[in-house]
Structures are given as structure tokens and as C-alpha cells.
Amino acid sequence: MTASPTTRISRALLALSAVVAAAVAPLATAAGDSPPAAPETVVLKAAHLFDATGTALKDGASVVVRGDHIVAVGTSAAPAGARVIDLGDATLLPGFIDAHTHLTDEFQKDYYRRFYNHLMRFPAEQALYAAVYARRTVEAGFTTVRNVGADQFIDVGLRNAINAGVTEGPRMLTAVHGIGSPGGHFDDASFPPERIKPRGPIEGICS
Numbered sequence: 001m002t003a004s005p006t007t008r009i010s011r012a013l014l015a016l017s018a019v020v021a022a023a024v025a026p027l028a029t030a031a032g033d034s035p036p037a038a039p040e041t042v043v044l045k046a047a048h049l050f051d052a053t054g055t056a057l058k059d060g061a062s063v064v065v066r067g068d069h070i071v072a073v074g075t076s077a078a079p080a081g082a083r084v085i086d087l088g089d090a091t092l093l094p095g096f097i098d099a100h101t102h103l104t105d106e107f108q109k110d111y112y113r114r115f116y117n118h119l120m121r122f123p124a125e126q127a128l129y130a131a132v133y134a135r136r137t138v139e140a141g142f143t144t145v146r147n148v149g150a151d152q153f154i155d156v157g158l159r160n161a162i163n164a165g166v167t168e169g170p171r172m173l174t175a176v177h178g179i180g181s182p183g184g185h186f187d188d189a190s191f192p193p194e195r196i197k198p199r200g201p202i203e204g205i206c207s
Contacts, residue, residue: 039067041082049073050093061092095143095170103137103172104130104150104158123152130158134169144171149178 042065049061051073064072064079078084104126108114121129130150137145147155159172 041066043078043082043084046087046090046092048091096141097144098142099146101145101147103147104154127154131167138170142170146173148175
């Protein structure tokens with residue numbers, strides 16, 4: 001059975017994302033150990049390359065990844081000693097960027113069920129789900145995201161875990177607090193002051 005073009009592109013994205021994500025994890029060494037070895041060089045070969053420059057697809061393409069960086073893109077031969085991954089009749093393309101995500105949550109068709117689950121989960125529990133969502137995102141080909149709001153700093157913890165190589169995910173630019181337009185759903189100025197009540201330990205203090 002011949003794979004569809006969409007399937008081949010998805011496989012190429014997955015392979016490239018997996019290589020880069022695996023290379024991001026730092027090599028931890030204990031005090032007194034020998035210095036870490038030089039980062040591995042991996043070459044991804046595919047039948048075609050889309051480079052987003054507006055030109056036609058390039059045939060016989062290769063992408064050279066050294067450590068956690070893409071160092072070359074083109075049709076040149078693989079460097080000596082590099083590990084070559086041949087993706088066959090696939091098309092390589094740059095990683096996608098999503099500029100509006102809430103990576104610590106997942107939207108579903110049943111909005112009320114999703115909202116209920118979001119309210120009932122502890123922050124530490126939601127963080128575990130967030131790690132799963134982050135991995136799904138990078139495996140879908142998104143290598144950079146801008147996260148525009150999350151509860152309890154879960155997005156900051158997720159970003160730090162990805163950067164430390166603890167879990168897999170895209171490069172995250174985190175807003176921490178929700179981003180919205182003036183008068184929008186994150187603008188507290190649109191609420192009457194008498195309707196906004198302080199929350200926290202102060203409610204349990206009596207004099």
C-alpha cells in the first residue's frame with residue numbers, strides 16, 4: 001500500500017521532531033567524570049524539501065542536525081561519521097510555529113466536560129496532562145509555540161522541564177498570565193469593583 005502525501009509529510013515531520021527533541025536533552029555528568037562526548041550528527045534524507053522561500057520543491061534533500069541545532073539544509077553529501085536516516089519518498093519542511101496556544105489544556109468537542117475536568121484536577125495532576133499535550137504538539141510538527149495563559153504557572157514548569165530535557169515538547173514562549181485585548185475576557189477593568197472579591201488566606205483571618 002502506498003502512503004498518501006499527507007501521511008508521508010507527517011512521518012517526515014515526526015522523524016525530524018523526534019531527532020531534535022531527543023538531542024535537546026543535556027548529557028548530565030557527575031563531578032569528576034570525563035567531559036561529555038561531542039554531540040551526534042544526524043542527517044535526514046528525503047525525496048523532497050520545502051524550504052518556505054517561495055521556490056519549487058528541492059529534490060534529493062538532506063537536513064543535518066548536530067546536537068540540538070540544524071546546521072545545514074540542502075543536497076550535499078552527509079558528513080563523515082554522521083548517522084543517516086533515509087525517509088524515502090517523503091517531504092521535509094520547517095517546523096511549524098503556533099502563536100496562540102494553551103498547551104497545558106486540550107480542547108475537546110464536549111466543552112463542558114473539558115471545563116469540568118479542568119476545574120476538578122489538581123495543578124500537579126494537570127501538569128502531567130500538559131506534558132502529554134506538549135509531546136503530541138511537537139510530534140505533530142510544531143517546534144515553537146507561544147503559550148498565552150495558564151493556571152498556577154503550569155506553563156512555566158512545563159517550559160522548564162522541556163528545556164531541561166525531562167520531557168519532550170516544543171520551544172515555549174510563555175506569557176504566564178492570560179493575554180487579552182482591552183475590554184476583553186482578561187481585562188478586570190470591565191468588571192464592577194464591588195463584584196470582585198479577594199481570594200486567599202485573608203478570608204480565613206478574624207480579628
